[in-house]
Amino acid sequence: NALTGSPGDCLPCPCPDRTTCAQVPETGDVVCTNCPTGQRGVRCELCDDGFYGNPLGWGGKVQPCVRCECNGNVDPNAVGVCDPMTGRCLKCLGHTTGDHCEKCRSGYYGNALANELNPERKCKPCACNVAGTSGSPNDCHPDTGKCVCWSHVTGRDCGQCETGYFNLQPSLGCEMCNCNPIGSSS
Amino acid sequence: RPTPDPNVSPLPPGSHILFAQSGKIEYIPLEGHSLKKNEAKTALHLPNHSDQSSRSLRSDLFPAVLNLCSPEGIAVDHLGRNVFWTDSMKDRIEVSSLDGSQRRVLINTDLVNPRAILTDPTNGYIYWADWNRDAPKIEMAYMDGTNRRVLAKDDLGLPNGLTYDPQTSLLCWADAGTHKVECMNPQQRGRRQLMEGIQYPFGLTTDGKNLYYTDWTRGAVVVVDRYARREVDEFQPQKRTRLYGIATAHAHCPSGQNYCSTN
Numbered sequence: 249n250a251l252t253g254s255p256g257d258c259l260p261c262p263c264p265d266r267t268t269c270a271q272v273p274e275t276g277d278v279v280c281t282n283c284p285t286g287q288r289g290v291r292c293e294l295c296d297d298g299f300y301g302n303p304l305g306w307g308g309k310v311q312p313c314v315r316c317e318c319n320g321n322v323d324p325n326a327v328g329v330c331d332p333m334t335g336r337c338l339k340c341l342g343h344t345t346g347d348h349c350e351k352c353r354s355g356y357y358g359n360a361l362a363n364e365l366n367p368e369r370k371c372k373p374c375a376c377n378v379a380g381t382s383g384s385p386n387d388c389h390p391d392t393g394k395c396v397c398w399s400h401v402t403g404r405d406c407g408q409c410e411t412g413y414f415n416l417q418p419s420l421g422c423e424m425c426n427c428n429p430i431g432s433s434s
Numbered sequence: 435r436p437t438p439d440p441n442v443s444p445l446p447p448g449s450h451i452l453f454a455q456s457g458k459i460e461y462i463p464l465e466g467h468s469l470k471k472n473e474a475k476t477a478l479h480l481p482n483h484s485d486q487s488s489r490s491l492r493s494d495l496f497p498a499v500l501n502l503c504s505p506e507g508i509a510v511d512h513l514g515r516n517v518f519w520t521d522s523m524k525d526r527i528e529v530s531s532l533d534g535s536q537r538r539v540l541i542n543t544d545l546v547n548p549r550a551i552l553t554d555p556t557n558g559y560i561y562w563a564d565w566n567r568d569a570p571k572i573e574m575a576y577m578d579g580t581n582r583r584v585l586a587k588d589d590l591g592l593p594n595g596l597t598y599d600p601q602t603s604l605l606c607w608a609d610a611g612t613h614k615v616e617c618m619n620p621q622q623r624g625r626r627q628l629m630e631g632i633q634y635p636f637g638l639t640t641d642g643k644n645l646y647y648t649d650w651t652r653g654a655v656v657v658v659d660r661y662a663r664r665e666v667d668e669f670q671p672q673k674r675t676r677l678y679g680i681a682t683a684h685a686h687c688p689s690g691q692n693y694c695s696t697n
Contacts, residue, residue, distance in 0.1 A: 270479075279479045281458075285674055288457035290479070296456055296675050325565060325592050325610060326522075326547070327678070328504055339504075339523070 264292050264304065286313045297327055300335035319361055321349035321370070343371040355386035357393035379418040380406030398422070448685030451646055452477060453637065453655055454678040455671060461683070462655070462669060467643045469657060471669050507551040507562065507679075511577060512687040514694025518560055518577075520548035527551065527562060527579070540579035550596035550607070550638070553577070558692040561585075561605055561620070563593040572596065572607060574620055577694055585620055595638025595647055595680075600688075606660075608635030608647045615645065615658065628663055632656070637680035648677035655680065 261269035263280035270281050283292035286299060293304045295313035302311040316322075316330035318337040321344040323329075329339045340349035344360040351360050352371035362370045374388035376395035380403070381387070383396035388404075397406035398421030400413040409415070409422035416422050449464040459478040463470040503523030510517050515532045518540070525545040530537035546566030553560050561574045570590040575582040591611010598605050606617040606628065615629040615638075633651040640646070644666070645658040653674050657667035671677070 281476060281479070282673075283456070294457070298676075323547075323567070325567075325594070327506060 262291060267292070295332045297332075298329060300330055300332050302333065318349045319344070321360060342366075342368050343373075352390055355388075357388050357390055359391070375405060377401075377403070377405045377407040377416075379416050380408075380421070400424070445641055446685055449641065450683045451639070451641075451655065451680065452683050453648055453680040456673060456675045460671060464641065464682075467641055469655075469667055469669055474669065474671070506549045509552045509560065511553045511555045511692070511694060513555040513690055513692045514577065516577070516694055518551055518553060520545075520551050520562060522547045522549060527560075529577075541575065541582065549594060552596055552598050554598055554600065555692055556600060556688075556690045558694065559620075561596060561598060563596045563607055565592045565594060565611075567592070570611070572605070577692070585618060585623070586616075586625065594636045597638045597640045597645065599640050599642055601642050606638065606640065606645060608632065608638040608645075610634045610636070610650070615647070628660065629658055629665075636676070636678055639680045639682045641682050646680055646682070648680050650676050653677065 261267065261280065262278060263269050263283070265284050267280055267282040267284065269278050271278050279290045280292045283289070286296050287303050288294050288296055291304065293306055295301050295303065298316055299313040300316050301313040302308055303313055304310065316335050316337060318329060318340065321341050322337060322339050323341060326339050330337045336347045337349045343353045343356040345351060345353040349360060352358055355374055356371040357374055358371045360370050364370050372393065374386050374393060374395060376383070376385040376388060378385055380397055380401040381395045382398050388395045393404050395404065395406045400410045400422040401416060402408050402410050412425050413422035414425055445464055445467060450461045451464060451469065452459055452461045457479065458476050460474060461477040462474040503521055505519050506522050507520040508517060510532070516529055517532055518527060518529045520527055525548070526542040527540045527545070527548060528537060529540050545564055548562055548564045551560060551562040558577050559574055560577055561572070563572045564570060569587065570593055571587040572585045572590070572593060573582060574585055585605070589612065591609050593607045593609045595608035596605070603619050603621065604617045605620050606615060608615050613630060613632050614627055615632065616625050616627050618625045633649050635647040636650055637648040638645060640660070643660060645660055647656050649656050652668070653670060653676070655669040655677065656665060658664065659666045
């Protein structure tokens with residue numbers, strides 16, 4: 249305020265690179281009006297949408313704004329895909345999860361980092377065979393998709409009996425064939 | 435070749451184009467239907483979420499800012515004094531009074547990426563666009579959420595921007611997937627293409643004669659003459675970051691009545 253007539257009337261703007269600022273008349277708050285490219289916020293302390301960092305080093309060391317890394321698992325038409333301070337991805341697609349959408353969500357398996365245009369193909373549902381699995385149908389190995397099978401049950405989804413076994417029954421698994429070795433051809 | 439419509443009403447003085455960019459809302463005055471680009475200024479600096487005190491202050495003033503995930507579109511019914519918004523994470527459309535009270539969910543089914551939303555206060559309709567990559571669509575409903583109808587679902591890509599001109603009853607959208615601007619009269623259906631080969635539209639608005647859209651690739655507000663069907667001007671802010679929503683602000687709201695203003 250240049251009208252009070254004291255030496256401290258005009259103070260330098262608390263903004264990076266000597267950029268301009270303005271004072272909100274009602275509250276007296278000072279906001280920066282021309283933040284450097286890629287920065288925003290009252291004091292230019294935040295990164296633009298899609299970028300993260302700590303350009304002023306508030307509460308830590310200075311980290312310039314860099315593009316968020318979500319491993320291609322966020323939609324380029326989406327807004328606010330990541331946290332502007334931590335870079336944590338907030339809108340992972342195709343059943344991916346993690347701070348950088350780098351792994352498959354619980355209940356899915358595959359490679360979230362695969363070079364695959366269709367995100368739905370990266371992480372596939374566990375879909376374990378209800379009869380053959382001793383765990384939940386959504387419980388499988390995150391990479392291989394192998395479900396937890398009852399005894400003598402096999403296959404990725406626990407949908408088949410081991411050789412020499414038959415009759416897959418819920419909660420029981422597969423029965424031994426018990427063929428007479430004399431009468432059998434194998 | 436379409437002739438310019440002689441019935442385009444002149445804009446009242448004091449009209450502006452507003453657009454959002456990087457935590458700010460900028461405005462450009464309109465004179466006639468031209469942008470007074472050298473008078474563009476910042477209208478509003480938005481308090482940001484690194485500042486917790488301003489956030490709680492705002493939720494005191496307007497309780498509806500609580501419990502939002504990704505609100506990407508907002509529209510006001512100035513006759514009913516209500517505000518409608520889309521949330522693309524919660525996949526729903528909500529409404530509240532302008533003071534934030536009386537909040538409720540209007541629509542929460544068959545939404546994936548709802549973004550643009552607008553009102554037709556005189557007729558009591560809302561329109562919105564969903565840019566769901568698997569099944570994009572443009573829909574309408576009454577302001578109470580009933581009588582929901584799909585207006586367009588074929589040959590759409592990423593319909594980011596949507597605008598309605600009450601003078602001509604035309605709903606227009608800007609599509610970043612098909613790179614087109616198309617229009618339709620929602621009561622008569624039948625689509626017509628207004629522009630093609632545009633780059634990456636995000637927000638869209640109209641003043642009756644021109645369409646104005648923000649473009650992510652060009653980092654500009656692009657002005658299209660609706661009747662000549664060609665680009666007539668552009669405004670590129672100094673700051674080179676993405677431009678988001680855009681709106682036309684008139685000095686006075688058109689008067690009228692709808693069922694939300696009467697009960």
